[in-house]
Amino acid sequence: MFVKTTVGAAGQKSRAWLLLKLSRPHFLVPGALLYTMGAIVAQLRWSACPLDRMIFGYSIFFFAHLSVSFSNDYHDRESDRIAGRTFFSGGSGVLLEHRDLEKAALRIAQALLLSSFVAALLFTITYGFSYAFLAFALAGGFLGWFYSAPPLKLSYRGLGEVATALAAGLIMPGTGYFVVSGQLDTWFAVLSIPLIFYGLYFILTVEIPDFEADRAAKKMNVVTRIGVKKASFVSLTASISGTGMLVALHFLGFAGGAFDLSKLAIISLLPFATAAASLVGSMTGNLSAVRQTAMNMSGLVGFLSASVLVLYFELVPG
Numbered sequence: 302m303f304v305k306t307t308v309g310a311a312g313q314k315s316r317a318w319l320l321l322k323l324s325r326p327h328f329l330v331p332g333a334l335l336y337t338m339g340a341i342v343a344q345l346r347w348s349a350c351p352l353d354r355m356i357f358g359y360s361i362f363f364f365a366h367l368s369v370s371f372s373n374d375y376h377d378r379e380s381d382r383i384a385g386r387t388f389f390s391g392g393s394g395v396l397l398e399h400r401d402l403e404k405a406a407l408r409i410a411q412a413l414l415l416s417s418f419v420a421a422l423l424f425t426i427t428y429g430f431s432y433a434f435l436a437f438a439l440a441g442g443f444l445g446w447f448y449s450a451p452p453l454k455l456s457y458r459g460l461g462e463v464a465t466a467l468a469a470g471l472i473m474p475g476t477g478y479f480v481v482s483g484q485l486d487t488w489f490a491v492l493s494i495p496l497i498f499y500g501l502y503f504i505l506t507v508e509i510p511d512f513e514a515d516r517a518a519k520k521m522n523v524v525t526r527i528g529v530k531k532a533s534f535v536s537l538t539a540s541i542s543g544t545g546m547l548v549a550l551h552f553l554g555f556a557g558g559a560f561d562l563s564k565l566a567i568i569s570l571l572p573f574a575t576a577a578a579s580l581v582g583s584m585t586g587n588l589s590a591v592r593q594t595a596m597n598m599s600g601l602v603g604f605l606s607a608s609v610l611v612l613y614f615e616l617v618p619g
Contacts, residue, residue, distance in 0.1 A: 339477030360479030368413035380518030467502035470497030498543035575600025
């Protein structure tokens with residue numbers, strides 16, 4: 302009896318570890334930073350927000366974002382069998398070695414998405430928000446789900462980059478902005494444009510190492526259609542566009558409340574610099590696709606982290 306109990310406990314612990322690995326928690330970091338950025342910008346532009354409302358609002362986003370990790374691993378499991386795994390691409394690898402977890406992965410993804418929708422409904426009722434907020438949350442959840450899930454399978458039909466750019470530039474920071482301000486206005490829509498460019502920069506970056514596997518799986522994305530070198534130029538162009546627009550908005554006097562765009566414009570030089578350096582390295586053969594991805598991601602996460610830190614100190618001076 303003691304031996305069976307011990308083995309059972311060890312098996313449950315191993316299963317829990319595999320599910321944690323399947324969730325790829327490191328992908329939650331950029332999303333949390335984008336949500337926080339949107340929330341702080343809204344407070345600088347409008348007014349302070351109770352912490353409980355911000356946490357409740359983040360739970361809506363968290364459940365939907367975490368669902369994407371499980372649903373993508375499940376729906377991409379066949380193409381991932383021929384892909385090389387990296388920290389940022391190729392899936393978690395869990396379902397390739399543990400096919401018995403496939404149903405669990407799908408059910409967890411569905412449960413998380415449903416939890417996000419329920420939380421969004423409760424949030425809307427609790428804080429008296431308009432149902433536009435609920436619609437926005439539902440749109441974000443479905444966009445993440447159908448990135449790889451049938452029948453839409455956006456990443457297989459040439460729409461994966463559009464979906465990701467909108468999610469990273471509009472949905473993620475927009476959720477934080479909406480939770481704090483109670484609205485999505487034209488001002489934020491303009492601010493989201495450079496972030497959408499960085500969303501494009503992100504998705505092209507993580508697609509590059511999967512080029513061969515995605516082509517074999519007949520994924521119609523930018524990298525499979527134009528190749529790694531041209532996609533790297535597009536990625537750099539997206540980064541330049543994001544930085545250029547932030548700089549242009551600053552000189553055009555784009556601001557609101559206590560929000561000052563100048564520091565973000567300066568920090569945005571970081572992803573531009575890493576994109577340029579990684580492109581030069583890949584063109585000269587001194588940088589592999591995996592290292593190119595790692596360099597670009599470090600620039601992007603560095604930009605988001607530094608931006609949130611700077612905005613926080615503007616919100617809480619001293």
